[in-house]
Amino acid sequence: MENDRAPGALVPGRNRIRLYTELDGELVSHFSLHEFENADGFVMIHASVPRALELVRRDLCREFGEEVEIRITDAVRTEQELKQLARTHGWSDEGGTVSRNSKHLAQYGGIAVDIVATAKLTGRRVPQDRLGAVCRRYFDFVEDNYPDGHVHADNRAVLTGL
Numbered sequence: 001m002e003n004d005r006a007p008g009a010l011v012p013g014r015n016r017i018r019l020y021t022e023l024d025g026e027l028v029s030h031f032s033l034h035e036f037e038n039a040d041g042f043v044m045i046h047a048s049v050p051r052a053l054e055l056v057r058r059d060l061c062r063e064f065g066e067e068v069e070i071r072i073t074d075a076v077r078t079e080q081e082l083k084q085l086a087r088t089h090g091w092s093d094e095g096g097t098v099s100r101n102s103k104h105l106a107q108y109g110g111i112a113v114d115i116v117a118t119a120k121l122t123g124r125r126v127p128q129d130r131l132g133a134v135c136r137r138y139f140d141f142v143e144d145n146y147p148d149g150h151v152h153a154d155n156r157a158v159l160t161g162l
């Protein structure tokens, strides 16, 4: 096994665990644990996140009249990953887009995701502002003005009172 791969990267089934959420008495599952892995293959997700994502997906499917897929482009991050990201995109207090106090950090319990959404059949990308508007219904905090088109969503209210 090569050393530069994430631990267990070649092991079939790693983090291939479906996440089930109950919506209106029905179990739905459109996300799998592996979709939330960091670069090293480790995962931390707050329980509120898969539920919020399922609700966002359901609304988008209804509003677009076709199946919409949500792709997680980033979830939990280590300090090291955050610094690496800041080297590329800059710290937000220096005019960049990366927050030093990022809710993606493991210390916040996996409350944050970065996502994009596309219509499954046509491959049409859901516009960033529309995805952001739907995310605001189910996440506490949403940022939808990144130049690369992703939407940041997190459930920071769970941190209140810690």
Ligand SMILES: [Zn+2]
Pocket (backbone or CB within 6 Å): 074, 104, 112, 113, 114, 151, 152, 153
């Ligand atoms: Zn983010």
